[in-house]
Amino acid sequence: MRKYFKIFELSFLISWMREMEFRVNFITWTFVDASWTAIDIILITALMTNVIALGAWSLPQALVVVGIFRIMAAFVWGWFWQSFSQTSKLVNEGGLDFLLTKPLDPQFLVSTTRFSFNQLPSLLGGIALVVYGLHLLSYTPSFSTVLLSIWLFIISLGLAYCLYFITIVFCFYSERLNNVQHLFAETFYSTGRYPKEIYHPLVQRLLTSVLPVALIISVPANTLFSPPDWTTIIWLHFLLFVFLAVSRQFWLVSLRRYSSASS
């Protein structure tokens, strides 16, 4: 286990060194990320000035949600996207051999190949939005509430990883699926910022069980400004275990389909 932590740390450091080597690239992408963060704030403000509430959320609550969304986006784009965007190409062009022959779990290698640090504005902007939203609500959550929200954020991050990974594994079943990395990222971007109450009851069930993207942002965010809903919190933990098992099994079964293209 210690070996895996060491490799993770090394991969993280190498990514940081790469970022610092190409500084202009780092700065320009940081600017792009800052722009996307600003756009999210503009859009939610424009929407909320025309409606009274979004589901059960008022403007300050929606700002907290967008804040949590931006913090999660920093991990989704800075980590998962960076690592998974190469996987499909590796599988389709036979480059996965390079990872399979290493004395480490290939799922771990596929998931930790690269990190990006230009999502810092998302992270910092997200934290600022959460603080600002809570300030507008004139509400200071207790220390235990903040801890609970951070814990739920970590659980949601794990769930987001599993869902993203499952979509990536589909590349084993197609001759060419070089855009599969967009699938989860776009689903997360489109659905993550809105409350599940806006959907038809059937779609709500789907987005909280089979494809639980609706819970990833709303559960840690709701905990910050409303009393914890223990049923949903337990359900989120249960889903994480289920999706960890499913994603692992799906990967192992799909790996059997892989045949090297060349060497």
Place this chain on the structure above:
Amino acid sequence: MRQFRAFFTTIWQDTIFYKGESFVWLIMEALPVLVMSSLWTSLEAAGQITSDQSSSLVFYYILTLLISRLASTYFDDWFAEEIKDGRVSRYLLKPISVYVYIMAQQLANRLIGTLYTLPIYWPTLSTLVTFPRLAIFFALLSLSYIQKFMFSWIISLTAFWVDQFSILTHFKWILEGVFGGAWLPLSFFPVWWQTTSKFTPFYNWYYFPITLLTTTSVTTSEIISGFSISILWTLVLILAGRVMWKKAIYHYSAVGG
């Protein structure tokens, strides 16, 4: 024309063969429409907007999907990579037009994408207003397609000089989202924002053509002014694209094959 037909057929077959990728693009474009339609329906159920407003907003998003499927271009990053890695030489050495190749590639992809989603638009389009408005809508769509094509062309050509070409693609998406109304109708924004948008090319990409179909309040003078601005932007972008291509070719050097 023979070149165009040959490229078009090849890319058409390629797109049909790799259905998985087309399916992923389709989901990505349809998802925001489904989410936003759910949002308006829920706001109507909560009594925050009227039934008419809700259906017109749902209609708006269905039309953004149609426009996106028919008139978007996605070759910026791909062609910029070709330039960056020196593979653009093959387009320069062969007796083919690079414009024709990319145009055929984009049109084949767009047409297949539109065919997949035809069941969504057909009931919507069949209830549409009079023929003249539909004709104006498609004329504006053609102009916006040329503008989007030239935008992508200019963005990819920047790869001849700089490495950070991809950020321009992101800014193009942001601008078409906030000034074109691709994410949220411009009526949700302040008046000064809407007025500024009218002078950008993005206004005629989504918001204006859709407003033309969904409301009867657009006057003839607004149509004329919308068209004039769109034609002006088309000419400016074509000119900029041609000048940049000339300069880029002059600047370009490649070693090996």
